[in-house]
Amino acid sequence: MSRERRPPLALALAVAAAVVGVLAAASPRAEAELQVGFYNATCPIAEGVVFAEMHAILHEDPTLAPSLLRMHYHDCFVQGCDGSIMLRSRRGTAERDATPNRSMRGYDAIERIKARLETLCPLTVSCADIIAMAARDAVYLSKGPWYGVETGRRDGNVTVAEYAENDLAPPDSNIVDVKTFFSVKSLTAKDIVVLFGSHSIGTSHCEAFRKRLYNFTGAMDQDPSLDAGYARQLRKLCPRRHGGRGRRTKVPMDPGSGFTFDLSYYRHVLATGGLFQSDGSLLHDAATRGYVERMANASSPDEYYQDFAAAMVKMGRTDVLLDSLGEVRATCGVFVD
Structure with a gap:
């Protein structure tokens, strides 16, 4: 996809900075599926917020771009694209504790984006979707292509280091x-x-x-x-x-x-x-x-x-959780009680 078919930075930043008004309720869907623009009704500024935060994050530390792209791959290949890579375990048995993930960076960046979205659209945008959007923005901000990210994933609440090892x-x-x-x-x-x-x-x-x-x-x-x-x-x-x-x-x-x-x-x-x-x-x-x-x-x-x-779109469909399968966490690294 040519670079000309991407949103201007100024527009994305303006959208992300807009004050959130009353958000319309999501229209019912006959069948659960991932789709570009999933949050158009429930949190229409979601992608703009992610992009604005990613722009700031990579301005502060451009070396995080490949890490955030890698995080999406590591998330999807272990139990599917469900955000479970973000979960922290007190016993050191979570995916993020596995050998392939010990050098992973960017967890704080995802939490930063999530915290911003929680102030604007509480319990609406999943961590799994934030990871997918952040990966796309990391590519774009590294002078790569822009592409539409399908969203609608829910977060998984199972994380096992052994799964990542395997x-x-x-x-x-x-x-x-x-x-x-x-x-x-x-x-x-x-x-x-x-x-x-x-x-x-x-x-x-x-x-x-x-x-x-x-x-x-x-x-x-x-x-x-x-x-x-x-x-x-x-x-x-x-x-x-x-x-x-x-x-x-x-x-x-x-x-x-x-x-x-x-x-x-x-x-x-x-x-x-x-x-x-x-x-x-x-x-x-x-x-x-x-x-x-x-x-x-x-x-x-x-x-x-x-x-x-x-x-990337194909990989992002791997074993996703939709609708009642999964949850939306307020903090990506913390289990829901």
């Missing part, structure tokens, strides 16, 4: 493993290669790809599919004996374009094999490799933007 593809996955993880969510090979393009923004810690540099097969070797020059750069950043440095070092997933949502990720993967083994695995399947090659050589991002929008 349902999220680790960064050292091969293409067979990646396709298995995604197919369980009814996502295709094309969806995989399109959604992996989100690695165009953000960074990673050394531990996520250290095995690829120093012990790929268990024989103290390096992944032979990794470009030698790129591997040397990574070894300098992430030495074998790191003494804790690897937990602090942040390596861009798309060098030179870490805060711009564009096609350079595909050029990077094609030229070097990418940062993660799962990135490089896209070159080991005919369908995904063909897409990588086409995007790496594309003169315009328009096709990719359209594909990304479609894939």
Whole structure:
């Protein structure tokens, strides 16, 4: 989707700043479903508020954009897009306590947006929908595409760390493993290669790809599919004996374009094999490799933007809770009594 088809920032900010009057009651629906504009009757300023808050949040800390995009993926892949990733457990057994989520950032940003909406439209906009809208706005504010986000999700109240451990593809996955993880969510090979393009923004810690540099097969070797020059750069950043440095070092997933949502990720993967083994695995399947090659050589991002929008909308429909299935929490991280 071309960048021209997006709302001007001034308009979004003006809508978000408007004083809320009497909100019309929601029209009854014959069948529960996600839809663009779900809150038009019950909280018509919802998207404007989310966008305005996201604009302020990313102005304060632009590094949160990839984290908030990643949060939507991690939420949807574990029990569906139900906001359960936000729930806090006193026993350390929630999704956010799982290994794949320990480096997750942005929980406070979602709570900030939620608190603003609660003052305007109490108990109306779900945390799951806020996460979905924030992910879209993170992409847009990183110079990526704008697309319509379907809303109407309800929040889930079950959160289990083990589910996140089991349902999220680790960064050292091969293409067979990646396709298995995604197919369980009814996502295709094309969806995989399109959604992996989100690695165009953000960074990673050394531990996520250290095995690829120093012990790929268990024989103290390096992944032979990794470009030698790129591997040397990574070894300098992430030495074998790191003494804790690897937990602090942040390596861009798309060098030179870490805060711009564009096609350079595909050029990077094609030229070097990418940062993660799962990135490089896209070159080991005919369908995904063909897409990588086409995007790496594309003169315009328009096709990719359209594909990304479609894939995000599709992922956002994963096992959603509608109507009486689920709840709307006042605070995203706190269980309803």
